[in-house]
Structures are given as C-alpha cells and as structure tokens.
Amino acid sequence: VGAVAAAFVLSTAFARVLPIRAALGAGAAMLASGAGLYVALVPEHHDRVLTLAFLVDFAAYLTGISVLQFLRVDLWAVTIAPGPTFLTWYLLLRRRYDLASLVGGVMLGFFVLTGDAGWGTTVVGSTSALAVLGFGTLELAEGTGRHVDRLGTVFVGSVLAARALRGVDWGGAATAPGGGSGDSGGSGGSGGPGSAAGAGAGEGPTLEGSLTATDGRVDVGGPVRLSPAVRFGVTADRAAYWHADAYDRYTGEGWIRSGGTRLYDGPLDPPAAETTTVEQTFEVESILRVMPAAWKPTRVDGLAPEAVQVTPTGAFAPVRSLEPGRSYTVHSEVPEVDAARLREAGTDYPAGVRDRYLQLPESTPERVGRKAREIASGADTPLDAARRIGRWLGANRGYSLDVGRPEGDVADAFLFGMDRGYCVHFATTMVVLLRSLGIPARFATGYTPGERVAEDRAVVRGLDAHAWAEVYFPGNGWGPFDPTPAEPRRAAERSRLESARAVGVDGVDTEATRERIDATPAAPANASTVITPDPLAAVEDAGSGGAVSPTAGARDAADGAAGTSTNGTAGGAGALLPDWRAPSPLAGADRVTLVAALLGGVLGIHRLRLVEHGYRAVRLRYQPATGSPATDVTRAFERLEILLSRRRRPRRSGETPRQYLDAVGVPPDGPARRVLELYERAAYSGTVSRAEADEAIRCVDELVREAPSDGR
Known part of the structure; x- marks a missing residue:
C-alpha cells in the first residue's frame, strides 16, 4: 500500500512538469527496476535469471498459471505495482485518456492470461478502461448530457451481453473443479x-x-466421488x-x-x-x-x-x-x-x-x-x-x-x-x-x-x-x-x-x-x-x-x-450449524450483472424522463390546499397547463396564458376559462379569496376526471 501511495504522490507531483515521453520512460524504468529488485531479493531466482528456462517459465504463466505461484508473491506485488500505478495516474492527470486506458488494459490483460482475473474483475476492469476512454473523450470534445446517456447505455449493454454469452456452451469441454482435462x-x-x-x-x-x-493448485470444490x-x-x-x-x-x-x-x-x-x-x-x-x-x-x-x-x-x-x-x-x-x-x-x-x-x-x-x-x-x-x-x-x-x-x-x-x-x-x-x-x-x-x-x-x-x-x-x-x-x-x-x-x-x-x-x-x-x-x-x-x-x-x-465417534455416516451431509450466517447467494459475476442492470435501469429512467413524467402525473391529480389562496390558484393553473399539454400541445415560449387557451381551442364558457380568469387576478392584482382558490382547484379536478384514462 505504501509503495502504491508513493507512486500516486510522485505522479501527482510531476504531472505538470514532466513531459509525457519522459514519464513513459520513468514508468518503464520503475517497472524494470522493480522486477530486478524482486529477483535480487528472492535467492531461488539468482541462478536462473535471464536464462532460457527462466523465460520459458515466465511465458508459461501466460497460459493460465496463477501469479500466486510466484515465490514471495507479496514481494513481487510490492515491487511491480508502483510502475504501472505511476504511469496510469500521471496520464489521467495529463488527460491522455487513451494512453492511460492502454496501460491499464495491458496490466489487466496480463492477469486475464494468468487466470487471476475472474469474469467479474475482467468485465469491471475492461469497462472501466472504456469508460475512461469514452468519458474522457467526451470531456475533451465538450460532449452533452445526451452523449453521456448514450455512452452509459453502451457500457451497460456490453456488460449484460458479456454475462449472457458467458452462459453459452460454445462446444468446449467444461472443466469441473479439480477435475481438469x-x-x-x-x-x-x-x-x-x-x-x-x-x-x-x-x-x-x-x-x-x-x-x-x-497445475500446481488444489481448489476446494463441492461433492466428489472416489475412483x-x-x-x-x-x-x-x-x-x-x-x-x-x-x-x-x-x-x-x-x-x-x-x-x-x-x-x-x-x-x-x-x-x-x-x-x-x-x-x-x-x-x-x-x-x-x-x-x-x-x-x-x-x-x-x-x-x-x-x-x-x-x-x-x-x-x-x-x-x-x-x-x-x-x-x-x-x-x-x-x-x-x-x-x-x-x-x-x-x-x-x-x-x-x-x-x-x-x-x-x-x-x-x-x-x-x-x-x-x-x-x-x-x-x-x-x-x-x-x-x-x-x-x-x-x-x-x-x-x-x-x-x-x-x-x-x-x-x-x-x-x-x-x-x-x-x-x-x-x-x-x-x-x-x-x-x-x-x-x-x-x-x-x-x-x-x-x-x-x-x-x-x-x-x-x-x-x-x-x-x-x-x-x-x-x-x-x-x-x-x-x-x-x-x-x-x-x-x-x-x-x-x-x-x-x-x-x-x-x-x-x-x-x-x-x-x-x-x-x-x-x-x-x-x-x-x-x-x-x-x-x-x-x-x-x-x-x-x-x-x-x-x-x-x-x-x-x-x-x-x-x-x-464422529457422525460421519449419519445426518444430512454438509448441514449448516445454527450459528452459521449464510452468505449472499449471488456469485461475483451475478453481482456485477446486477449492478449493471441497476445502472441500466437508472439510465433508462433518465432517458425516458420517467421521474419527470411521474412527478407531473402526481402533481396533476393531487393538489392540497395551502394557506395562500393566490398560490393555490397559480398551482391550479399550472395543473391545467399540464393537462392541456397532454391533450393538445405544450404552451410555447412568449405565449400568454390567454393566447395559449385561445390557440388550443378552449371553450369560452367552460371551467378552464374560469381558472384562467382567477389566475390572471391572482397574478396581476393578488385579489382572490379562499373560496375562489378552492373553486379553481375543483375546476381542474373536474377536468382531470373527465380526461381520457391515458392522460390525453
């Protein structure tokens, strides 16, 4: 943690003064020196470093062998992590989102090849890299909120598609835990x-x-058979x-x-x-x-x-x-x-x-x-x-x-x-x-x-x-x-x-x-x-x-x-004791999918303006009286506007309330005209009584009840 924190501090300090090419060289040097330090501190590597066997062994890790099999893997992590951390954070501060995503993607790809990055980690990591690249580009291009919505929808769709494809049988032989092939x-x-x-x-x-x-590992699975x-x-x-x-x-x-x-x-x-x-x-x-x-x-x-x-x-x-x-x-x-x-x-x-x-x-x-x-x-x-x-x-x-x-x-x-x-x-x-x-x-x-x-x-x-x-x-x-x-x-x-x-x-x-x-x-x-x-x-x-x-x-x-004296042959196998707190049944991949689905739902609600429509629907159908008759009349007219915008058209910019009602064909002697009359008095003279405010609310309530069930 200390080494990574130091890398963050260094990259922040040099972000404004160090040229990008020099920073790339510094990051590569930190990575190389970290690898050299790791080899120097692990005696078992001294006789094999830079030999063909050593390089072959390292390449073998890219075929699905976990880095946890490294000797002193904790030391390896401490010596290797600062370089990529320094470089990624530096590039983000310099707004080089493309290069920052590339560095992060390379490191993620390494752990995918070694098998240490599971499905959830891979999806979160790759989506994060795409998010940095996508939203960073929008920032540089001064994108609008609509662009953000669309980009977020694409990300959510990619996660859900990856989860769906993960369950498809592509014809390969599934490997049971510990079974292998x-x-x-x-x-x-x-x-x-x-x-x-x-x-x-x-x-x-x-x-x-x-x-x-x-493969140098034993995973604890579920039921097994004896051969x-x-x-x-x-x-x-x-x-x-x-x-x-x-x-x-x-x-x-x-x-x-x-x-x-x-x-x-x-x-x-x-x-x-x-x-x-x-x-x-x-x-x-x-x-x-x-x-x-x-x-x-x-x-x-x-x-x-x-x-x-x-x-x-x-x-x-x-x-x-x-x-x-x-x-x-x-x-x-x-x-x-x-x-x-x-x-x-x-x-x-x-x-x-x-x-x-x-x-x-x-x-x-x-x-x-x-x-x-x-x-x-x-x-x-x-x-x-x-x-x-x-x-x-x-x-x-x-x-x-x-x-x-x-x-x-x-x-x-x-x-x-x-x-x-x-x-x-x-x-x-x-x-x-x-x-x-x-x-x-x-x-x-x-x-x-x-x-x-x-x-x-x-x-x-x-x-x-x-x-x-x-x-x-x-x-x-x-x-x-x-x-x-x-x-x-x-x-x-x-x-x-x-x-x-x-x-x-x-x-x-x-x-x-x-x-x-x-x-x-x-x-x-x-x-x-x-x-x-x-x-x-x-x-x-x-x-x-x-x-x-x-x-x-x-x-x-x-x-x-x-x-x-054990009960090895009696009772239900694997039964849980009473004091056991059962963990969440959702696996890691399902948690990522659930988060993506929830985010997709939020974006969908935002894009379809469902919250706004819901608020307007509640506001249209329910108006409690307040202590101010003028305020109640004003709110009654606003409800009338919502109703007319759904049944006819919205009020245009610069259009007065009277011009709007004339343009949409409101009858001259109906309740809507009475609400307009009271609204104009409340807006320009402020002389409306409690009884008149209640009348305006009743008029709009009547119009809402008479409107078609689809709100139009």
Whole structure:
C-alpha cells in the first residue's frame, strides 16, 4: 500500500512538469527496476535469471498459471505495482485518456492470461478502461448530457451481453473443479484419475482428480466421488503415506504451490533428522500424473533424468504422465524422530520457512485465530498443539464426500458452518489453525498405503488419494498429521470398491487382488488387509519409541475415540450449524450483472424522463390546499397547463396564458376559462379569496376526471 501511495504522490507531483515521453520512460524504468529488485531479493531466482528456462517459465504463466505461484508473491506485488500505478495516474492527470486506458488494459490483460482475473474483475476492469476512454473523450470534445446517456447505455449493454454469452456452451469441454482435462485434468486416457473409466459410475469430479492436478493448485470444490481404478502397485519394505506434493500458499478458497519446477539432476538433500532409508518400486497400472513416494524422496531410478522434475517443495513429478507398464524406484530418507525430540525442537524457525509457511490471506476471519487458541489452550509445544487440533477436528466434524462447496474462507466455513467434510476440508482447516498460532504448516497430497497383497507389496487405487497436514519442526523437518476421521473414510472406500466390483467396473483389481479374493471369498473386500497408518497418532508419549512418520501404526485407543465417534455416516451431509450466517447467494459475476442492470435501469429512467413524467402525473391529480389562496390558484393553473399539454400541445415560449387557451381551442364558457380568469387576478392584482382558490382547484379536478384514462 505504501509503495502504491508513493507512486500516486510522485505522479501527482510531476504531472505538470514532466513531459509525457519522459514519464513513459520513468514508468518503464520503475517497472524494470522493480522486477530486478524482486529477483535480487528472492535467492531461488539468482541462478536462473535471464536464462532460457527462466523465460520459458515466465511465458508459461501466460497460459493460465496463477501469479500466486510466484515465490514471495507479496514481494513481487510490492515491487511491480508502483510502475504501472505511476504511469496510469500521471496520464489521467495529463488527460491522455487513451494512453492511460492502454496501460491499464495491458496490466489487466496480463492477469486475464494468468487466470487471476475472474469474469467479474475482467468485465469491471475492461469497462472501466472504456469508460475512461469514452468519458474522457467526451470531456475533451465538450460532449452533452445526451452523449453521456448514450455512452452509459453502451457500457451497460456490453456488460449484460458479456454475462449472457458467458452462459453459452460454445462446444468446449467444461472443466469441473479439480477435475481438469487431458493430461492436467486426468481425462486424457483410459482409466485416468478424472476419467469416466477411472471413476466408475456417477457424475462429477473425483477426489483423486482434484488432488493430483498438475497445475500446481488444489481448489476446494463441492461433492466428489472416489475412483476405484487401480493406479499403481508398490513394493517396499515398509508401508507409508505416498507423498505426491505439498502446497504452501493458502488463498482462502484452496491451495497453490508457489515457485517453479526444475529438472532432476541428481540426488536431493535428506532431512536434518535421523532417517531410515526406504526403497520403493512403483509399477504404473493406469495413467499416473504424479510420482508418489515416502517422504522424503532423495533419488529416483528407472526413468531418464529429463523425464523427472523436482517441485519447489522437494517432491518428484513426471514431466509427462506415466503410462501403464512404466515403473520407477525411489529411495527415501524417512525421518525417525521420537516425541521427546520433537517437543524439544522449539520454535526457532528459519526465515524462509516462516515467510512461506505462516502465510494466511488478510481476509481470514479473526474468529479462526480465536478458535485456534481455544483448541490449543494448554499446549506447551507445537507438537502438543498439532495433536490437540487434529483430535478436535476428528471428534467434532464428521466425514462425508457429499458436501457443498464452502462459501467464503474454507477453514472458516468448516469451523463455523459445516458439520462434515472430507480430507481436503480437514487438512486445510488444520493447517490454517496451526498457522494462526504461528506454527509453520503445509497442505500435503498423495495416497494412503493401499491394499496389502503381500508382506512387502500393496495395490493403490484412486480412492486412496488423500490430503493431510504437515508441520515443520526445527532440526527435524516436516512431520505428517492426518486429522481426517479414519473409520468413516475407510468405510466409504470399502463401499465404493465393493459397488464397483459388484457391477463389474474394469480396472479395479489386479491379478494379486483377485487371487486374494479367490483365496478368502468370505472376507470383506479391502478390509483387514488395508494398511492405513495414521500419522496423527504416530507420536506417542516420550519414551514410547513412536516416530513422526506415515509409516507408523494405526491410531491407539485413546486417539481412536475421537476419530470413530464422529457422525460421519449419519445426518444430512454438509448441514449448516445454527450459528452459521449464510452468505449472499449471488456469485461475483451475478453481482456485477446486477449492478449493471441497476445502472441500466437508472439510465433508462433518465432517458425516458420517467421521474419527470411521474412527478407531473402526481402533481396533476393531487393538489392540497395551502394557506395562500393566490398560490393555490397559480398551482391550479399550472395543473391545467399540464393537462392541456397532454391533450393538445405544450404552451410555447412568449405565449400568454390567454393566447395559449385561445390557440388550443378552449371553450369560452367552460371551467378552464374560469381558472384562467382567477389566475390572471391572482397574478396581476393578488385579489382572490379562499373560496375562489378552492373553486379553481375543483375546476381542474373536474377536468382531470373527465380526461381520457391515458392522460390525453
């Protein structure tokens, strides 16, 4: 705000003395120096600036990748905004409305291309630019009020036309929230995460599709389905939560992973904690858009280096989706840390961790922070706070895939407006609560361990896609915590798999799972052999030897009480609590349309002179008496004039009242002539009585009653 305010002050100060060409150069210099300052202050850019990869990455943002994925996007905004602000305001003050609209339009166009400017913002911004250009031109040309009316009508018409066209199906494939299309959305191939084949029966996006999109963001949508398709098999000496990616920037409506990916060029650094090496081999069974692995992955074999990229959070990702039949091996260094060590980790967080993983939107309601302090009251360490928050969420919110899209801030809606949700809601809310307490946390996605088919092998399906929270402990790295109620989630997964098998959906079993079913036909599908460790309960009391690791066992009895006592299968899904204040049902686009329609109505009323006509109609039909007989007679004659102007013609300039009545053919002995006589006496001599004033009012009332119903 300060930088933008300074730009306004500078442009105002130099508007009268700085030539336009010099100002254009100054604005360009401010923009370039701001970009240079941003790069200088973000160390991650130092080795890549002005390289081909850097330019390619920047160009990629113009294909719909949000600027929120920039590293330190707040710093980027502060350094970039002053240049365009200075130039636009300077040009407006110099009355160069064409150039001011051009500068504003270029900046708006950039955010349209990145996808950050929604429909409402785009329409408001483009209409504002047209308004500056149009009304500015009228000012320079000394346009009249009629021109203003016409220009305003054109603007309103353009907004309403844009809103109408927005609802037209132009033949393109609509992308469901989190569903995507093609490679990025999961429909580009049989059995992909978002495809019909992969999801089985039903409509709408899948949970897996929303959690494995390749555009670096997770949007929290409404109801989702579980995909029963087998995604991959994994051979490992221990089970794990298969980490796919993590997200640092919370928007209030979802998550964005800031920063760009890089090609894999060798082993990654292990975490600072004591670790155990876990080797995992993954065999792809259907199209896979991510490269899951136990956290923290350090090395990958089986794929060419140019086919693997590293995300900013340290996960592996394929450059292109992996096809069925491909395999790869990942070596991970899994932290082995006990509770005592985590409690002693303290809160001396590195500056980079604080900057990136404590971020919350300014729009986050204050009651979220108050709720976080209430839940974590009495917690002495971040570990204790994390466990209390996870247990509270598991005990007080149920599990359901059939919930509506949260209105407003997701965490706020889940805390104060919803009584159930799925993993995205639980993990999002836990991360936001932790950040509200000053504890760095992030939103992680991947897959739960899947169905064990051998001592060291499991089969993982789309329905195993999951989200959880990860908390940072100084000197130890990231520890996973899963606040989602375990039993209701497992029940939903079993039910979906059983129904898919019952109707013969393809791709839901492998040879190994079919052999297990044949060997134990009476066993419930995916029951006792499903390994679903719970990271939330992995840290036991000091001395128990438990570790913060998604490879730990299931929740113990004390922790399990919170998770299994939820009403995850009862009641109406997504019901609102009594104290929830329902938000406005109008979406942003509809609000813009409503404003445009109201403005159009005002302009229409003005152009048709409806207010004037209405006032004249009321004045014609209603005249209360006043304390002045002369004033009442004058008003009675004015009413007579209104009536005659409607039935005959208006009185012309310079035409006396008597000449006017003669010209329009008023009979010489009617009530109208009597009103004229009294008006002339009141106007020239002022000698009219109360009785005569009342008579003038009655005469006009009689003429109005006798007039046709259309007023003519």
